[in-house]
Amino acid sequence: MAWASLVVAxxxxxxxxxxxxxxxKDGNWQSLALLILGFGTSFLxxxxxxxxLPMGTAYAIWTGIGASxxxxxxxxxxGESKNWKRIIFIAMILGAAIGLKLIS
Known part of the structure; x- marks a missing residue:
């Protein structure tokens, strides 16, 4: 259950x-409300x-999911860059998160 919670986070x-x-970009209150809701729910x-889960593992995977x-x-x-080097490094982040799951 902890791993599912971590993925949802x-x-x-x-x-x-x-x-x-x-x-x-928009500056509207709906975006701000979803921002607060998204991060608040994530922290919960x-x-x-x-x-x-150990703090280091949970935090590393949480940030890896968010960053990638x-x-x-x-x-x-x-429209951000889709350079192949960027994609490789994103895959490395995801691979590291999966690796932490496998050894935990």
């Missing part, structure tokens, strides 16, 4: 990051996961 972090960008699920997810969605929705 990472996905909520991605939502929060996307809403930061949307809020800066991260805290739940950390009841069982934000970068991938930035490529698709905001």
């Amino acid at each position: 990472g996905l909520c972090e991605i939502l929060g990051v996307l809403m930061i960008n949307k809020w800066h 699920f991260l805290a739940h996961a950390m009841k069982t 997810g934000g970068a991938i969605l930035g490529m698709f929705f905001y």
Whole structure:
């Protein structure tokens, strides 16, 4: 259950990051509300996961999901670079997160 909570926390972090960008572009209250909701929910699920998982592992995977997810969605929705080197490094982040799961 802790691993599922950690994945949900990472996905909520991605939502929060996307809403930061949307809020800066639009400046509306809905984006700000989703930003707060995304990060707030993310922290709650991260805290739940950390009841069982080691802090270092949980935090590394949480940030890995958020960073790689934000970068991938930035490529698709905001026209960020899709350079092959960037994709390799995103894959390395995801591979490291999977590796931590396998050894934990």
